[in-house]
Amino acid sequence: MTTPLRKDAARNWDRIVAIARALVDQGVPLQLNDVARRAGLGVGTVYRHFASPEALLETVATPCLESLAAHGEQALADTDPWRAFEGFLLRVAEAQVTDASLAPVTATDTDALPRTSELKESLRSAGDTLWNRARQAGAVRPQVAPGDLLPLMCGIAHAVDVRGGTSADRIDTARRYLTTLLGGMRANPATA
Amino acid sequence: MTTPLRKDAARNWDRIVAIARALVDQGVPLQLNDVARRAGLGVGTVYRHFASPEALLETVATPCLESLAAHGEQALADTDPWRAFEGFLLRVAEAQVTDASLAPVTATDTDALPRTSELKESLRSAGDTLWNRARQAGAVRPQVAPGDLLPLMCGIAHAVDVRGGTSADRIDTARRYLTTLLGGMRANPATA
Amino acid sequence: MTTPLRKDAARNWDRIVAIARALVDQGVPLQLNDVARRAGLGVGTVYRHFASPEALLETVATPCLESLAAHGEQALADTDPWRAFEGFLLRVAEAQVTDASLAPVTATDTDALPRTSELKESLRSAGDTLWNRARQAGAVRPQVAPGDLLPLMCGIAHAVDVRGGTSADRIDTARRYLTTLLGGMRANPATA
Amino acid sequence: MTTPLRKDAARNWDRIVAIARALVDQGVPLQLNDVARRAGLGVGTVYRHFASPEALLETVATPCLESLAAHGEQALADTDPWRAFEGFLLRVAEAQVTDASLAPVTATDTDALPRTSELKESLRSAGDTLWNRARQAGAVRPQVAPGDLLPLMCGIAHAVDVRGGTSADRIDTARRYLTTLLGGMRANPATA
DNA sequence: GATGAATGAGACTTCATTCAT
DNA sequence: GATGAATGAAGTCTCATTCAT
Numbered sequence: 085m086t087t088p089l090r091k092d093a094a095r096n097w098d099r100i101v102a103i104a105r106a107l108v109d110q111g112v113p114l115q116l117n118d119v120a121r122r123a124g125l126g127v128g129t130v131y132r133h134f135a136s137p138e139a140l141l142e143t144v145a146t147p148c149l150e151s152l153a154a155h156g157e158q159a160l161a162d163t164d165p166w167r168a169f170e171g172f173l174l175r176v177a178e179a180q181v182t183d184a185s186l187a188p189v190t191a192t193d194t195d196a197l198p199r200t201s202e203l204k205e206s207l208r209s210a211g212d213t214l215w216n217r218a219r220q221a222g223a224v225r226p227q228v229a230p231g232d233l234l235p236l237m238c239g240i241a242h243a244v245d246v247r248g249g250t251s252a253d254r255i256d257t258a259r260r261y262l263t264t265l266l267g268g269m270r271a272n273p274a275t276a
Numbered sequence: 277m278t279t280p281l282r283k284d285a286a287r288n289w290d291r292i293v294a295i296a297r298a299l300v301d302q303g304v305p306l307q308l309n310d311v312a313r314r315a316g317l318g319v320g321t322v323y324r325h326f327a328s329p330e331a332l333l334e335t336v337a338t339p340c341l342e343s344l345a346a347h348g349e350q351a352l353a354d355t356d357p358w359r360a361f362e363g364f365l366l367r368v369a370e371a372q373v374t375d376a377s378l379a380p381v382t383a384t385d386t387d388a389l390p391r392t393s394e395l396k397e398s399l400r401s402a403g404d405t406l407w408n409r410a411r412q413a414g415a416v417r418p419q420v421a422p423g424d425l426l427p428l429m430c431g432i433a434h435a436v437d438v439r440g441g442t443s444a445d446r447i448d449t450a451r452r453y454l455t456t457l458l459g460g461m462r463a464n465p466a467t468a
Numbered sequence: 469m470t471t472p473l474r475k476d477a478a479r480n481w482d483r484i485v486a487i488a489r490a491l492v493d494q495g496v497p498l499q500l501n502d503v504a505r506r507a508g509l510g511v512g513t514v515y516r517h518f519a520s521p522e523a524l525l526e527t528v529a530t531p532c533l534e535s536l537a538a539h540g541e542q543a544l545a546d547t548d549p550w551r552a553f554e555g556f557l558l559r560v561a562e563a564q565v566t567d568a569s570l571a572p573v574t575a576t577d578t579d580a581l582p583r584t585s586e587l588k589e590s591l592r593s594a595g596d597t598l599w600n601r602a603r604q605a606g607a608v609r610p611q612v613a614p615g616d617l618l619p620l621m622c623g624i625a626h627a628v629d630v631r632g633g634t635s636a637d638r639i640d641t642a643r644r645y646l647t648t649l650l651g652g653m654r655a656n657p658a659t660a
Numbered sequence: 661m662t663t664p665l666r667k668d669a670a671r672n673w674d675r676i677v678a679i680a681r682a683l684v685d686q687g688v689p690l691q692l693n694d695v696a697r698r699a700g701l702g703v704g705t706v707y708r709h710f711a712s713p714e715a716l717l718e719t720v721a722t723p724c725l726e727s728l729a730a731h732g733e734q735a736l737a738d739t740d741p742w743r744a745f746e747g748f749l750l751r752v753a754e755a756q757v758t759d760a761s762l763a764p765v766t767a768t769d770t771d772a773l774p775r776t777s778e779l780k781e782s783l784r785s786a787g788d789t790l791w792n793r794a795r796q797a798g799a800v801r802p803q804v805a806p807g808d809l810l811p812l813m814c815g816i817a818h819a820v821d822v823r824g825g826t827s828a829d830r831i832d833t834a835r836r837y838l839t840t841l842l843g844g845m846r847a848n849p850a851t852a
Numbered sequence: 853g854a855t856g857a858a859t860g861a862g863a864c865t866t867c868a869t870t871c872a873t
Numbered sequence: 874g875a876t877g878a879a880t881g882a883a884g885t886c887t888c889a890t891t892c893a894t
Contacts, residue, residue, distance in 0.1 A: 093874070115867070117877095126876035131869075191438045227456050232439065236453065239435025246383050247427035261428065264419050268459025282894070285857055309884065318859040323886070325857095477853075499888070501856095510855035515890075575822045611840050619823040620837065627815025630767045631808065645812065648803050652843025666873070669878055691863065702880040707865070709878095 097133050099123050104144045108185045114141055139196040145185035149203040152179055156210025166223040169214040170266055173237065174259070176207070180241035181258040187245075191238050208234055224269050236265065289325050291315050296336050300377045306333050331388040337377035341395040344371055348402025358415040361406040362458055365429065366451065368399070372433035373450040379437075383430050400426060417463050428457065481517050483507050488528045492569045498525055523580035529569035533587040536563055540594025550607040553598040554650055557621065558643070560591070564625035565642040571629075575622050592618055608653050620649065673709050675699050680720050684761045690717050715772040721761035725779040728755055732786025742799040745790040746842055749813065750835065752783070756817035757834040763821075767814050784810060801847050812841065 103123045104114055112118075114137045120127040134140040155175050162168035180186050195201045212230035219226065228236065240261045244254050295314050296306055304310075306329045312322040326332040347367050354360035372378050387393045404422035411418065420428065432453045436446050487507045488498055496502075498521045504511040518524040539559050546552035564570050579585045596614035603610065612620065624645045628638050679698050680690055688694075690713045696706040710716040731751050738744035756762050771777045788806035795802065804812065816837045820830050 096875090116869085117867070120877085127869085128871085128877065129875050132874070137868080191434075193440060225456075225459075227452055227459075232435075232449075232453070235435040235439035238438040239431035239433075239453070241431075242383075242434035243424075243427040243431025246430045247424065248385065257424075260419060261424070261431070264460035265457055266460065267417075267419075268456035268461070282855090282857070284893080288857080307884065308886085312860095318861095319886080320860065320888085321858050329885095480854090500890085501888070504856085510857095511890085512856065512892085513854050516853075521889080575818075577824060609840075609843075611836055611843075616819075616823065616833075616837070619819040622822045623815035623817075623819025623837070625815075626767075626818035627808075627811040630814045631811040632769065641808075644803060645808070645815070648801075648844035649841055650844065651801075651803075652840035652845070666876090666878070668872080672878080692865090693863065696881095703865080704867080704881065705879050713864090 093133075096123075096125055096129055100125065100130055100133055100140070101143055104140050105185075108141070108144055108183075111184060114144075116140065136196055138192075141185055142189050142195065142197045142200040145183070145189040146197075146199060146203065148179055148183045148186060149189070149200070149207070152176055153203050153206040153210065156207060156214070159210065159214055165214070165217040165221040166270070169218040169224070172210065172214050173233065173266065174262060176211075176234075176237045177240050177258045177262045178255055180237055181244045181254045187238065187241050190234060204234075223271050225271050228269060240265070285325075288315070288317060288321060292317070292322055292325055292332070293335055296332050297377075300333070300336055300375075303376065306336075308332065328388055333377055334381055334387065334389045334392040337375070337381045338389075338391060338395070340371055340375045340378055341381070341392070341399070344368055345395050345398040345402065348399060348406075351402065351406055357406070357409040357413040358462070361410040361416070364402065364406050365425070365458065366454060368403075368426075368429045369432050369450045369454045370447055372429055373436045373446045379430065379433050382426060396426075415463055416461050420461060432457065477517075480507075480509060480513055484509065484514055484517055484524070485527055488524050489569075492525070492528055492567075495568060500524065520580055525569055526573055526579060526581045526584040529567070529573045530581075530583060530587065532563055532567045532570055533573070533584070533591070536560055537587050537590040537594065540591060540598070543594065543598055549598070549601040549605040550654070553602040553608070556595065556598050557617065557650065558646060560595075560618075560621045561624050561642045561646045562639055564621055565628045565638045571622065571625050574618060588618075607655050609655050612653060624649070669709075672699070672701060672705060676701070676706055676709055676716070677719055680716050681761075684717070684720055687760060690720075692716065712772055717761055718765055718771065718773045718776040721759070721765045722773075722775060722779070724755055724759045724762055725765070725776070725783070728752055729779050729782040729786065732783060732790075735786065735790055741790070741793040741797040742846070745794040745800070748786065748790050749809070749842065750838060752787075752810075752813045753816050753834045753838045754831055756813055757820045757830045763814065763817050766810060780810075799847050800845050804845060816841065 100119060100123050103119050107114055107119065107122075116130050116134070116137055117127050119140065120130040123130070130140075134143065152175060156172055159168040159172045162171070180190070189195075189200060190204065195204065208231075211233040215224065215230045215233060218224045240258055243261055244257050247257060249257065292311060292315055295311055299306055299311070299314075308322050308326065308329055309319055311332065312319045315322070322332075326335065344367060348364055351360040351364045354363070372382070381387075381392060382396065387396065400422075403425040407416065407422045407425065410416045432450055435453055436449050439449060441449065484503060484507050487503050491498055491503065491506075500514050500518070500521055501511050503524065504514040507514070514524075518527065536559060540556055543552040543556045546555070564574070573579075573584060574588065579588065592615075595617040599608065599614045599617060602608045624642055627645055628641050631641060633641065676695060676699055679695055683690055683695070683698075692706050692710065692713055693703055695716065696703045699706070706716075710719065728751060732748055735744040735748045738747070756766070765771075765776060766780065771780065784806075787809040791800065791806045791809060794800045816834055819837055820833050823833060825833065
């Protein structure tokens with residue numbers, strides 16, 4: 085497909101992504117000039133690898149998106165539709181509040197990299213399928229539709245951001261919020 | 277309290293706010309220079325009235341915040357705790373997706389105007405009280421705490437933004453999302 | 469000469485000068501808008517009394533300049549020419565490092581108020597006369613000429629500023645510097 | 661240490677500094693925007709080379725500071741402590757009234773460039789050493805201490821500025837002032 | 853006389869992107 | 874391929890002064 089990079093170019097690529105990852109983790113906005121300086125590379129080099137800050141950000145987010153997409157695939161194998169559905173959303177929500185590169189990438193419509201679009205599509209489709217199965221099993225109410233899943237996960241992530249608090253709290257909070265939301269999606273609340 | 281503005285100054289004030297309102301509605305980021313140019317005023321004039329873009333944005337948001345706060349007060353008079361609680365959140369959610377000035381103002385911690393802080397505090401406190409009443413009436417689960425209410429409303433607004441769609445859909449979507457969330461918060465789903 | 473001010477105008481005048489004095493003492497640069505706000509007056513009022521920041525600053529400096537000029541007059545009565553000369557310069561130097569309004573006023577060529585020019589001229593002339601007497605008495609070397617006196621006092625004030633240190637040190641430092649300088653001006657060092 | 665600049669960048673650097681030099685000589689305050697316009701360069705280019713107006717000013721001043729520092733070193737080799745001390749101060753005073761970039765740089769505490777701090781420190785230390793030697797040789801009175809030297813030189817420069825007069829006079833005036841000051845510092849006036 | 857709103861030039865700085873070397 | 878200098882629009886904000894009310 086793509087020509088493999090020359091060894092040094094690959095080294096640069098790795099370096100750029102590593103630096104960007106670190107910046108994202110520290111909450112520093114990605115600026116290609118800045119990344120270049122920190123990486124000890126020329127801006128041009130960074131631009132050669134990544135056409136825009138968004139492209140770099142998406143590259144940083146890719147492994148996480150891939151792992152989520154993989155989880156989505158696996159979840160399809162689960163025999164309990166609700167558990168599969170719930171587990172998938174939990175993973176997504178946790179990832180969103182854990183990895184700062186995710187929120188902006190999932191929240192936008194326009195992707196810089198085709199790979200990003202593929203992965204987001206894959207997530208969407210996994211979510212839809214899981215939702216449909218749960219629906220057919222009578223476990224979810226039709227109130228929210230498949231296309232709502234990812235937006236809602238973005239909403240949870242944003243709610244957690246707004247709430248503030250220490251980074252240790254974030255996962256807990258996200259879980260509480262998701263649990264609540266799921267409570268409203270479930271068809272047969274555990275009243276029995 | 278405050279001296280009423282001179283007639284000409286008031287005219288300018290109104291004009292600035294009106295232009296800002298229009299910009300916000302079109303999704304254009306507020307820039308004081310830009311507002312000044314469009315209003316046919318000197319930058320200094322705009323800065324005299326609004327010390328920062330945030331101050332102007334908050335001013336634009338104020339009427340809406342006031343109306344929400346007023347609704348919060350009224351809701352306290354409702355004898356049905358759950359209905360009062362639900363009604364309040366519904367109003368907040370609708371406002372958030374209807375008025376683009378609200379989201380950034382409610383999502384930040386640092387307010388430019390004291391009035392904004394008052395109103396936000398008032399909303400928070402109304403939400404808390406309504407939640408507590410519903411709680412004491414056994415209508416809500418303790419899963420989410422009062423402090424979570426506003427963040428969650430911000431989350432819903434964000435989810436609606438991410439979902440996209442026409443502005444006509446937005447209110448419906450917000451309602452669906454809120455209904456779902458409330459479904460998860462309610463202690464005794466009306467199954468009885 | 470000048471029409472006496474109406475009572476309220478005089479009150480405003482006093483107030484403005486008092487505020488300006490306080491600002492100068494705190495090292496805050498004089499801005500007429502700022503002064504007006506702090507005085508609870510309109511800018512226009514301040515401009516009516518003082519045509520420019522410089523005019524206000526000179527007004528603030530005036531009492532001190534007057535007292536120095538008065539001292540200059542008195543010094544002429546002293547029978548010991550060197551003591552008179554030395555005493556005058558000491559007073560000037562102390563004033564310069566004590567009253568922050570003085571340095572800018574004495575250092576510039578262009579005065580905003582005629583009164584300032586008069587006072588500066590008076591100081592200059594007093595210094596010249598004292599220098600001439602000391603000269604005729606054989607107490608000073610002709611190395612520095614009369615016109616150098618005030619510039620040198622400004623130089624001392626500036627040296628004290630550059631040196632930094634607490635405000636308590638300033639007078640001592642100024643005295644040391646002046647003593648040294650005078651040591652170089654005196655014709656018969658106390659070697660006898 | 662530092663990578664040499666590319667040829668074109670060096671050309672721009674030189675140009676910027678040359679223009680800044682000219683402005684300083686004309687007494688025009690350095691403004692990076694202004695310098696950029698006069699140099700026919702983008703603002704960004706000037707900012708790339710000089711992070712702030714102060715940094716540019718210090719760069720303009722550097723050669724002169726270096727030459728003074730070099731003189732300081734050489735002066736240490738002089739066998740006559742007083743002559744060395746006097747010669748050093750004379751050079752500094754002359755430079756101050758000759759090169760308008762010096763006064764603001766020497767008068768401030770906070771340097772924009774590390775190189776400037778080094779050079780200022782070097783001057784300070786040379787002055788201190790020369791003073792100490794002269795002191796040990798019994799040539800100076802302990803009235804002014806080493807830390808006073810640079811402030812006093814700034815004071816002389818300022819006195820010369822205040823005095824005004826043609827630029828031809830300036831050096832003469834500075835010499836007279838310094839001579840007088842040194843007269844007051846010297847322990848054994850050549851009366852013997 | 854007093855007021856204070858309005859002015860607007862102009863300073864500072866940032867940053868995404870291009871392109872000569 | 875890599876470099877990094879250059880670009881310049883655009884945004885921020887300040888402040889001395891004027892003039893309508």
